[in-house]
Amino acid sequence: MSTTQEATATSLLRFATAGSVDDGKSTLVGRLLHDSKSVLADQLEAVEHASRRRGQDAPDLALLTDGLRAEREQGITIDVAYRYFATARRRFILADTPGHVQYTRNMVTGASTAELAVVLVDARNGVVEQTRRHAAVAALLRVPHVVLAVNKMDLVDYAEPVFAAIAEEFTAYAASLGVEDVVAVPISALAGDNVVEPSRHMDWYGGPTLLEHLETVPVGSDPSAEPARFPVQYVIRPQSEEFHDYRGYAGQLASGVLRVGDPVTVLPSGQTSTVAAIDALGVATELAWAPQSVTVRLADDIDVSRGDLIAAGATAVASKDIEATVCHLSERPLHVGAKVLLKHTTRTVRALVKEIGYRIDIDTLEQRSGAEGLNVNDIGHLVLRTAEPLALDPYRDNRRTGSFILIDPADGTTLTAGMAGEAFDTVSTTDASIEEDWV
Incomplete structure (x- = not known):
């Protein structure tokens, strides 16, 4: 099969x-x-x-x-x-x-x-x-x-x-x-x-x-035609003598197919390794496809933690600057300078709303620039700056790894749903200016 x-x-x-x-x-x-x-x-x-x-x-x-x-x-x-x-x-x-x-x-x-x-x-x-x-x-x-x-x-x-x-x-x-x-x-x-x-x-x-x-109606797509994206949800390190060398990364495959022997990149760090083993429901398997939940083991002992993305195939760009089309869900308006949490797959980072480029008139699809903020139900274009780099695919290419939500850090309320555009200004270190704004 x-x-x-x-x-x-x-x-x-x-x-x-x-x-x-x-x-x-x-x-x-x-x-x-x-x-x-x-x-x-x-x-x-x-x-x-x-x-x-x-x-x-x-x-x-x-x-x-x-x-x-x-x-x-x-x-x-x-x-x-x-x-x-x-x-x-x-x-x-x-x-x-x-x-x-x-x-x-x-x-x-x-x-x-x-x-x-x-x-x-x-x-x-x-x-x-x-x-x-x-x-x-x-x-x-x-x-x-x-x-x-x-x-x-x-x-x-x-x-x-x-x-x-x-x-x-x-x-x-x-x-x-x-x-x-x-x-x-x-x-x-x-x-x-x-x-x-x-x-x-x-x-x-x-x-x-x-x-x-x-x-x-045809549904789904051929997983083998998509790049593999595996957000790490949990690191498994059994505390027993029998499995003292076991280090597995558990999560749900967001897209594509992972096979034993595939070369992979861990984002946002950019470290590389090879898939050494895949466990599904405790049983070793040679491959896994989206949206299966599996545990992946790598050939090298590298630093991987919750929120990291194990990627194979076309590698996503790790960036702290994000352009996105968003729909504002909250009754609280969203303004430039707002401090938010950005949740992408299993990773949550601090972020600032740097710019509201325009608001889309949903009836005419006209882009209305000069918006001071987004109100409930508004759809618009944002530029966000995150404290740590995120590996987002363009939403048009991957709906799972191209989407995110913005959260109010004060009470955990979901504010905005976002659909990422192209990443830019690739970086690899924590943004000190964002951290200072949050202090």
């Missing part, structure tokens, strides 16, 4: 849903779970009971996803809700994200690890401002596949011209953002048309149902 076949033997799709308020997104997710037989009997009974209390004859499937009391009372989605289900063909992790403008940050959270985004629109309203916003966020996060689900087709008499016009407008806009793979599906979440089962009302549509596309 090849490395690719071994790594993809169990197929898993992480996907996120997004849509404007009242476009029927929670109903769509509920329909997807219900019709794919992914709802437990007691859950369905509870939903049916709640629906009857509201005077509804049919179960309100949106109640399967809107779990917070405020969500049920207001009839909206507020927080990201994760749902896990499976069919005979694939396993799924679904991130149901809110539709309100003020919860754009929640979509960033839900879509950050997604391989596919389902963007929902109301067939009566077509592509609206929030639709473009969601498409732009998906493009910024490099989500490789986008599905346009044109919902409520039953309310426009299942008219093909309505669907065609919406699909054409959205596809053109997505292409302008650099999104290459867009599939449009006409659906009615309330009636179940083209969600799991083909619709008898839209015989003019010859494409897959939503679930069929989710089951068959």
Whole structure:
């Protein structure tokens, strides 16, 4: 069996849903779970009971996803809700994200690890401002596949011209953002048309149902085609006579494939060695691929600690100057000069916000310079200076090792999610000026 076949033997799709308020997104997710037989009997009974209390004859499937009391009372989605289900063909992790403008940050959270985004629109309203916003966020996060689900087709008499016009407008806009793979599906979440089962009302549509596309869209990539990145989470040194010479580095392979005998570089120090052994669940193996959790042993006794990155293949650049596109998640504004903690994979370092280059108008994608700070939901461009060098890949090349978060050092609150650009001004020593600012 090849490395690719071994790594993809169990197929898993992480996907996120997004849509404007009242476009029927929670109903769509509920329909997807219900019709794919992914709802437990007691859950369905509870939903049916709640629906009857509201005077509804049919179960309100949106109640399967809107779990917070405020969500049920207001009839909206507020927080990201994760749902896990499976069919005979694939396993799924679904991130149901809110539709309100003020919860754009929640979509960033839900879509950050997604391989596919389902963007929902109301067939009566077509592509609206929030639709473009969601498409732009998906493009910024490099989500490789986008599905346009044109919902409520039953309310426009299942008219093909309505669907065609919406699909054409959205596809053109997505292409302008650099999104290459867009599939449009006409659906009615309330009636179940083209969600799991083909619709008898839209015989003019010859494409897959939503679930069929989710089951068959290509996911993942060939790990052997990516450079190996192994963030060290823990150093294992057993205190026993039997294993007194054992020194292993435990963690989860972020990308690529590591093999015994591979030459590697430890970053940010730049020391080099060779992979001497790989242990997976206590058993020696010749290779490991992302996202396996393993213990790696090196041929040389060099200084490696938590937060270091063991890299093979194209080596990441270790730098203390970071340019990044960020989405600000906190209600507290972020200003130039802010002292923050930057967490990248397993490493956390002190950092300063040196510059806010511009803020992106998410509706027009225009770069507005002169921003004094970033407020909640703002997407912009930062220049950061860290106290110690970090080995970040460009986000466009590696979503795992190209992403980071900024943390408030006072209380540990997550402030900002970042997507690194090119590293520059390579250095290899601690920045004394940053340390002085923190004293």
